[in-house]
Amino acid sequence: MTSLSPQSSLSRIRVGSAPDSWGVWFPDDPQQVPWQRFLDEVAASGYEWIELGPYGYLPTDPAVLAEETAKRGLKVSAGTVFTGLHHGPDVWEKTWAHVADNAVLAQAMGAKHLVVIPSFWRDDKTGKVLEPSELTVEQWRHLTQLTERLGREVREKYGLQIVVHPHADTHIDSEENVVRFLDGTDSSVVSLCLDTGHYAYCGGDSVKLIETYGERIGYLHLKQVDPEILADVRANEIPFGPAVARGVMCEPPKGVPELGPVLAAAAKLDVDLFAIVEQDMYPCEPDAPLPIAQRTRAFLRSCGA
Numbered sequence: 191m192t193s194l195s196p197q198s199s200l201s202r203i204r205v206g207s208a209p210d211s212w213g214v215w216f217p218d219d220p221q222q223v224p225w226q227r228f229l230d231e232v233a234a235s236g237y238e239w240i241e242l243g244p245y246g247y248l249p250t251d252p253a254v255l256a257e258e259t260a261k262r263g264l265k266v267s268a269g270t271v272f273t274g275l276h277h278g279p280d281v282w283e284k285t286w287a288h289v290a291d292n293a294v295l296a297q298a299m300g301a302k303h304l305v306v307i308p309s310f311w312r313d314d315k316t317g318k319v320l321e322p323s324e325l326t327v328e329q330w331r332h333l334t335q336l337t338e339r340l341g342r343e344v345r346e347k348y349g350l351q352i353v354v355h356p357h358a359d360t361h362i363d364s365e366e367n368v369v370r371f372l373d374g375t376d377s378s379v380v381s382l383c384l385d386t387g388h389y390a391y392c393g394g395d396s397v398k399l400i401e402t403y404g405e406r407i408g409y410l411h412l413k414q415v416d417p418e419i420l421a422d423v424r425a426n427e428i429p430f431g432p433a434v435a436r437g438v439m440c441e442p443p444k445g446v447p448e449l450g451p452v453l454a455a456a457a458k459l460d461v462d463l464f465a466i467v468e469q470d471m472y473p474c475e476p477d478a479p480l481p482i483a484q485r486t487r488a489f490l491r492s493c494g495a
Contacts, residue, residue: 203456205412205495206239206267207232207467209247211483213474215314217246221473225249226258233262235483241305241466242269245292252298259299267303267464268353268409269296274309275336276329276361282336289340293348303409303464304350305383306340308333308360310430317429325361333361334374341379353383353409356392359430363392368399372406382406385468387413387439390447391420391430397447400455410456410465412490414445431472439470441482442489450493465495 212228213221223231225248232240240259242248249255259265269292273285293304312319325333341352354371356362362371368389372382384407386396400407415438423433442449456463467486471479 202461203410203453203463203465203495204239204267205237205465205467205487205490206241207235207237207483207487208241208411209243210241210468210470210472211486212479213471214243214247215472217244222247223476223479227476229258229262229264231480231483233264235480236487237467237483238263238265239267239464239466240264241267242292242296242299242301244270245288245295250291250295252295255295255299266296266299266301267466268301268305269293269303269350270305270307272307272309273337273340275340276308276325276333278329278332279336282339285340286343289344293344293350296350297348302349302351303383304344304348304352305355305409306337306352307355307357308362310357310359311361312359312429314359314429314431317432323361329361330370330374334371337371338376338379341376345379351381351408352379353381355383355385355388355411356394357385357388358391358433363388365389365392365394365399368394369403372403377406380406381408383409383411385411385413386447386449386452387411387415387445387468387470390415390445391423391438395447396452397455400452400459404455404459407456407459407463410452410463411468412442412449412452412465413468413470414440414442414447414449416440416445434470434472441469442486449490453490453493453495465490 419438
């Protein structure tokens with residue numbers, strides 16, 4: 191494990207967590223913990239920063255949410271949106287309506303980022319194939335051009351930076367596709383949310399990506415995968431949702447990649463970065479997240495973060 195000095199980590203990397211680490215994937219689901227419990231427990235775990243999670247899970251009234259977070263000593267780092275921009279201009283208006291709702295709340299809560307997740311080519315809950323797993327040349331052009339437009343308009347209207355999140359079972363997943371996306375977009379308006387777990391899930395090396403494309407890394411999600419479960423997932427082409435239910439995303443430091451070297455590489459960039467813990471756990475027992483979150487926060491402190 192690579193340790194960092196306080197000077198190289200704590201001053202520039204701000205650690206937080208997200209509803210995802212409490213098994214929250216949807217605005218409303220009987221298998222998920224109530225939002226009040228999430229806020230109570232994330233604060234009890236020693237985190238100061240949170241993400242909004244799926245829009246509608248946390249209160250969407252900024253006054254209510256500000257009161258509820260403030261009394262627990264919490265602040266918001268980002269909102270999250272889902273997009274299918276490779277489908278072209280026909281989806282722009284629908285996409286923008288979804289983005290605007292999230293951006294308004296994120297801005298009101300003092301956040302500076304909007305995490306953008308590409309749409310899935312197969313359903314993350316049922317595994318149903320929704321479209322081809324590979325994009326055409328025209329779809330790649332739509333994806334890159336409309337993402338740039340999104341970045342510009344979100345910045346101009348809401349003062350937020352979009353950070354695009356490579357994700358399993360989407361078209362921005364492997365090293366090849368992530369690099370193609372980065373090379374095809376304007377660095378002044380499009381940055382990356384590097385999720386270490388998803389990138390490892392898809393065969394990528396997070397440290398290598400940080401060292402090669404450091405200027406494009408605008409945000410981090412800290413996550414690990416269980417290599418044994420991942421091998422079975424790959425061998426049997428198991429969709430992401432069922433893979434999560436099997437425990438493919440695991441508690442640090444039990445999986446890969448090692449987070450110490452990732453944090454060390456990120457610290458060398460010498461920029462302000464959020465590093466938000468996101469351990470995909472849907473569904474999970476209500477009492478499972480809190481002790482995991484407390485142990486994870488202690489582990490990250492041992493890494494210097």
